[in-house]
Amino acid sequence: MNEVQPIRNIKHINAIKKALHGRDQLLFIFGINSGLRISDILKIKVGDVRDKDSIVVQETKTSKPKRFVFNHSIKNAVSEIVPATADDNEYLFKSRKGDNKPISRVAAWRILNDAADRAGVADKIGALGTHSLRKSFGYHAYKNGTDITLLQSIFNHSSQKDTLRYIGINQDMIDEVYVNINL
Template sequence: MNAVEPIRDRDTIIEIKRYLLVKNQRDYILFFLGINVGLRISDLLHLKVKDVSTGKIKIRERKTKKNKVILIPRDVNKALDLYILNMENEDYLFPSRKGINKPIRRETAYKILKKLQKKFKLGLVGTHTLRKTFGYHFYKQFNDVVALQKIFNHRDQKETLIYIGIQQDELDRMMSRFNL
């Protein structure tokens, strides 16, 4: 099984956001929120309106069972406010078309990302791509692996750098300059 990659190019991220904004509001919010808060897809898909209506996400992570509070970045919060305007507190943020008040499934999120991969010629993508994209750009912006390790609940810094693809970037950069 191949590891999925973050979306490294900011211009591509902007193009994807523009495309999704016009194409599908739900998918746009899934992408926009996912690349800005670093939650696992299982946690994202189970968010309800009440979980994001205060400008913070308060959840108990499904995998780690740890309670977590995440400040939602301002631009994402503005988009969320518009998106949830006519929704009820108990509504899932990413409703499925199948069933009443059920979230989309992981497989649906995967299909959304695979369509983006094809349209935008992305590298290997999967449901971890949103979280890895957040991690990659967080690290590039702040260069703080300790903070990112804490956000991701990783055991050590090496695990975090491998997860977001930084270690591979550095190896590629060195190999491209290597000359014997």
């Protein structure tokens, strides 16, 4: 199995966003802006986000509570995409199969990969998976100046080295050294 990568190029992120609509676009926007694992995102219900500024989720992997504030991208997507008629008890990423069940991790993976294909960026971004959303959040936060120790805390990593490897920064830094040395 290939290790998935963050989506490093903002143009690729925007192309994927444009290739998605409705619930699927909200999934992408929510994932790339929250840094949450897909297993935690899929549990969220409409009432958890409607007219809210933040949310506390119980992380599936760590069993720890995690609070995060919704940025403008998430708030705008929720207000534009979630129907006013949606019940607060409905899953935000409701499956079209059966009664009020969230989509599966596999369905989320398909949504992302199909969108990358439609956007024409699948071959440019490397291995893409649902974890790419979380890694992309970390990658872009780091590139925008977020301290690595803060990202380490956000991701619950035990070392900065793990966080840098996780978000793909180590290899980027190494590649940059080679590109910039022209003797």
